[in-house]
Amino acid sequence: MALIVQKYGGTSVGSVERIQEVAKKVIQYRKDGHDIVVVVSAMSGETNRLLALAKEINPDPRGRELDVLLSTGEQVTIALLSMTLEQMGMPAQSYTGSQVKILTDDAHNKARIMQIDDEKMRQDLSDGKVVVVAGFQGCDEQGNITTLGRGGSDTTAVALAAALKADECQIYTDVDGVYTTDPRVVPEARRLDHITFEEMLEMASLGAKVLQIRSVEFAGKYNVPLRVLSSFTEGGGTLITSEESSMEQALISGIAFNRDEAKLTILGVPDQPGVAHKILGPIAKQNIEVDMIIQNTGHDATTDFTFTVHRNDYQTALNLLKETSVSLGAREVTGDEHIAKISLVGVGMRSHAGIASTMFETLAEENINISMISTSEIKISVVVNEKYLELSVRALHKAFELEHCN
Amino acid sequence: MALIVQKYGGTSVGSVERIQEVAKKVIQYRKDGHDIVVVVSAMSGETNRLLALAKEINPDPRGRELDVLLSTGEQVTIALLSMTLEQMGMPAQSYTGSQVKILTDDAHNKARIMQIDDEKMRQDLSDGKVVVVAGFQGCDEQGNITTLGRGGSDTTAVALAAALKADECQIYTDVDGVYTTDPRVVPEARRLDHITFEEMLEMASLGAKVLQIRSVEFAGKYNVPLRVLSSFTEGGGTLITSEESSMEQALISGIAFNRDEAKLTILGVPDQPGVAHKILGPIAKQNIEVDMIIQNTGHDATTDFTFTVHRNDYQTALNLLKETSVSLGAREVTGDEHIAKISLVGVGMRSHAGIASTMFETLAEENINISMISTSEIKISVVVNEKYLELSVRALHKAFELEHCN
Numbered sequence: 175m176a177l178i179v180q181k182y183g184g185t186s187v188g189s190v191e192r193i194q195e196v197a198k199k200v201i202q203y204r205k206d207g208h209d210i211v212v213v214v215s216a217m218s219g220e221t222n223r224l225l226a227l228a229k230e231i232n233p234d235p236r237g238r239e240l241d242v243l244l245s246t247g248e249q250v251t252i253a254l255l256s257m258t259l260e261q262m263g264m265p266a267q268s269y270t271g272s273q274v275k276i277l278t279d280d281a282h283n284k285a286r287i288m289q290i291d292d293e294k295m296r297q298d299l300s301d302g303k304v305v306v307v308a309g310f311q312g313c314d315e316q317g318n319i320t321t322l323g324r325g326g327s328d329t330t331a332v333a334l335a336a337a338l339k340a341d342e343c344q345i346y347t348d349v350d351g352v353y354t355t356d357p358r359v360v361p362e363a364r365r366l367d368h369i370t371f372e373e374m375l376e377m378a379s380l381g382a383k384v385l386q387i388r389s390v391e392f393a394g395k396y397n398v399p400l401r402v403l404s405s406f407t408e409g410g411g412t413l414i415t416s417e418e419s420s421m422e423q424a425l426i427s428g429i430a431f432n433r434d435e436a437k438l439t440i441l442g443v444p445d446q447p448g449v450a451h452k453i454l455g456p457i458a459k460q461n462i463e464v465d466m467i468i469q470n471t472g473h474d475a476t477t478d479f480t481f482t483v484h485r486n487d488y489q490t491a492l493n494l495l496k497e498t499s500v501s502l503g504a505r506e507v508t509g510d511e512h513i514a515k516i517s518l519v520g521v522g523m524r525s526h527a528g529i530a531s532t533m534f535e536t537l538a539e540e541n542i543n544i545s546m547i548s549t550s551e552i553k554i555s556v557v558v559n560e561k562y563l564e565l566s567v568r569a570l571h572k573a574f575e576l577e578h579c580n
Numbered sequence: 581m582a583l584i585v586q587k588y589g590g591t592s593v594g595s596v597e598r599i600q601e602v603a604k605k606v607i608q609y610r611k612d613g614h615d616i617v618v619v620v621s622a623m624s625g626e627t628n629r630l631l632a633l634a635k636e637i638n639p640d641p642r643g644r645e646l647d648v649l650l651s652t653g654e655q656v657t658i659a660l661l662s663m664t665l666e667q668m669g670m671p672a673q674s675y676t677g678s679q680v681k682i683l684t685d686d687a688h689n690k691a692r693i694m695q696i697d698d699e700k701m702r703q704d705l706s707d708g709k710v711v712v713v714a715g716f717q718g719c720d721e722q723g724n725i726t727t728l729g730r731g732g733s734d735t736t737a738v739a740l741a742a743a744l745k746a747d748e749c750q751i752y753t754d755v756d757g758v759y760t761t762d763p764r765v766v767p768e769a770r771r772l773d774h775i776t777f778e779e780m781l782e783m784a785s786l787g788a789k790v791l792q793i794r795s796v797e798f799a800g801k802y803n804v805p806l807r808v809l810s811s812f813t814e815g816g817g818t819l820i821t822s823e824e825s826s827m828e829q830a831l832i833s834g835i836a837f838n839r840d841e842a843k844l845t846i847l848g849v850p851d852q853p854g855v856a857h858k859i860l861g862p863i864a865k866q867n868i869e870v871d872m873i874i875q876n877t878g879h880d881a882t883t884d885f886t887f888t889v890h891r892n893d894y895q896t897a898l899n900l901l902k903e904t905s906v907s908l909g910a911r912e913v914t915g916d917e918h919i920a921k922i923s924l925v926g927v928g929m930r931s932h933a934g935i936a937s938t939m940f941e942t943l944a945e946e947n948i949n950i951s952m953i954s955t956s957e958i959k960i961s962v963v964v965n966e967k968y969l970e971l972s973v974r975a976l977h978k979a980f981e982l983e984h985c986n
Contacts, residue, residue, distance in 0.1 A: 190633065190636045193637070194637075227596065227660060228660070231596055231663045231664050231667055232663040232664070232666065236663065236666055238674075239659045239662045239672075240659070240663075242659040242676070243655075243656060243663075245655075246652035246655045246656050249648060249651075249652045249655070250633075250649060250652050252648060253634070253645045253646070253648040254633060254634070254637060256645045256648075257634060257637045257641040257645045257649075258637050258638070260638065260641070260642055260645070261637055261641075266645075267644075268645055268648050270648070273724075273725075317679055319676075
């Protein structure tokens with residue numbers, strides 16, 4: 175008998191019928207002898223409906239009042255799911271974030287959880303009830319309703335699991351797990367039974383949009399085993415834990431990629447201390463996030479400097495860079511919006527050499543030119559021309575035999 | 581400068597445009613120098629939408645979960661109204677019932693207010709903010725969300741006014757005040773500038789459906805001046821207070837009527853102690869409410885007994901009465917579904933004789949037969965054939981010159 179926290183997203187509770195399916199799943203777990211705490215989102219479409227009402231009134235409503243409004247979405251779901259469970263003969267008890275209570279800071283619309291009171295939940299569980307908690311919300315010390323921001327229900331689930339020292343936190347979504355790469359690009363992509371928090375963070379931040387990064391970080395920090403499953407199909411999903419030392423640890427867990435970025439290069443910059451700051455300072459001031467950064471020492475007393483930003487920020491960044499170029503006396507500024515970033519992710523890299531060279535060899539065999547390379551302990555990322563994205567991912571997937579369980 | 585509690589019902593906040601109208605009204609009062617606490621209902625249709633969702637799941641959902649669900653309706657409105665006020669440059673602060681907090685007992689769906697904490701509201705008012713409170717809801721000592729039952733927002737407003745010792749509690753609705761009688765029956769009916777709590781209670785319970793009886797009782801108990809006004813038209817509405825001693829106190833304030841009732845009579849019952857209980861006991865056991873009760877001593881050792889019930893309960897009551905008739909050895913049971921009850925209401929009756937006789941004379945002149953008469957300190961009610969309802973009301977309205985300010 176385990177204590178399991180389950181989280182169901184908006185599409186999983188999008189209608190009375192869907193809510194009934196969720197209730198059946200919950201009851202099955204109860205029958206198997208587990209204690210269950212369920213975290214739910216607003217019914218799909220509801221948050222957008224409420225946001226539209228708010229925007230009709232005030233394009234920039236005060237955070238406090240927006241949270242009062244938006245938090246009603248999850249409150250409706252907890253009531254409906256509890257009623258459904260009770261209708262099916264399963265005692266249940268619902269809680270809003272304020273009722274639990276999930277104490278947050280007072281940063282409305284993007285609050286952070288400070289503390290969770292588990293007393294009521296423990297009492298209900300020991301009374302044999304299913305506990306149903308509104309995701310995405312909490313309250314600050316003054317009792318003001320707060321929300322955690324979009325996707326915050328995942329974070330609520332992980333935080334509850336941590337507070338309750340749950341055996342597992344299950345995130346039900348519309349995919350059945352984490353794959354070695356996007357199956358739309360590589361049909362042979364395989365669902366991973368297991369992945370580490372670190373790998374998941376690299377996969378998620380690199381474009382495998384399964385879980386909110388924040389909830390994975392949270393789960394890693396508190397070492398809460400996290401499982402991604404489908405609400406709509408059967409299967410064990412993917413378990414995300416901190417265990418790295420299984421006997422047959424895979425070398426590479428997966429290949430993440432994105433085409434959200436653009437590349438900017440400033441050539442022939444005088445190679446002096448502080449030049450990186452002079453180049454990136456104006457970019458940062460405009461709140462533009464920089465991802466990869468590469469500096470090559472040049473031939474003479476100059477250096478070349480390349481970095482990537484989100485494509486939406488490309489034009490702004492390019493204009494800033496041109497201004498900087500003039501003041502620095504650089505030779506030239508170039509840019510490219512048509513790039514793709516591909517990353518091999520795997521904790522196995524730590525102990526295995528030669529992965530980078532296999533990666534470069536594979537791409538060379540396909541005549542794909544690499545324009546940037548960046549490495550970390552468990553990841554190698556390359557930037558290539560966008561048109562080679564699919565080809566690169568397929569070739570790498572095959573080269574590292576990711577279609578096989580290894 | 582006064583402290584005013586205003587309550588706006590569902591149709592008054594039924595759309596973004598309506599909410600903007602409410603905000604303008606509130607801001608005007610602020611500009612006139614008053615402190616304002618606003619109580620709002622759910623947007624019209626919202627409570628029914630939520631109820632329908634609940635019924636789809638569970639025809640008899642647990643009260644606690646139903647309250648969690650229904651309370652979101654007002655929560656949406658407080659957020660939207662606060663945003664609107666702020667958009668118009670007026671600082672505002674919203675509160676759910678739990679946040680204020682409005683402490684109730686734990687009778688879900690029909691909770692009673694026990695205590696109200698006015699600390700946050702007073703602080704906000706002294707900070708120059710408009711306070712916006714969700715009607716209809718509160719929370720019990722354990723922090724469970726409760727609702728006061730339909731129409732409970734009026735009660736919330738009065739309770740807040742009492743707690744804050746407000747100068748006036750204004751109930752905005754879709755009528756512009758309390759009339760001497762229903763203007764659809766008597767076009768000359770006049771809006772009353774002033775009426776007492778007692779009169780209002782008699783008017784309301786007798787069919788003038790302007791205010792929830794419960795909120796009038798509450799206002800009377802705590803002596804909160806209550807004003808009924810229209811959200812949609814200008815005008816001073818009707819003020820309801822305990823003052824009875826104005827110089828020109830009207831003799832009769834109004835004429836209430838209804839055709840919701842049916843009459844049952846048991847004839848020739850042996851006139852013994854306890855007979856009323858034997859007749860009404862079985863009726864009460866079926867939770868049927870009895871309104872008027874009249875017993876006439878008969879000629880011999882028997883008595884006749886007549887009472888009225890709601891028309892919906894007529895058949896059930898008639899069947900019960902027939903069974904009682906057999907066991908009591910009564911002579912006959914008769915009934916009439918086609919009756920109307922007409923009531924003259926006025927505190928002036930206390931000090932003026934002759935009102936009943938004027939009433940009977942007026943009806944006699946129209947050849948209208950009275951089948952039941954019942955009197956209280958400030959009310960005389962008669963039952964007549966339903967078909968004479970309009971004629972009776974018009975004749976009485978004229979006889980007591982209610983169309984004139986008197």
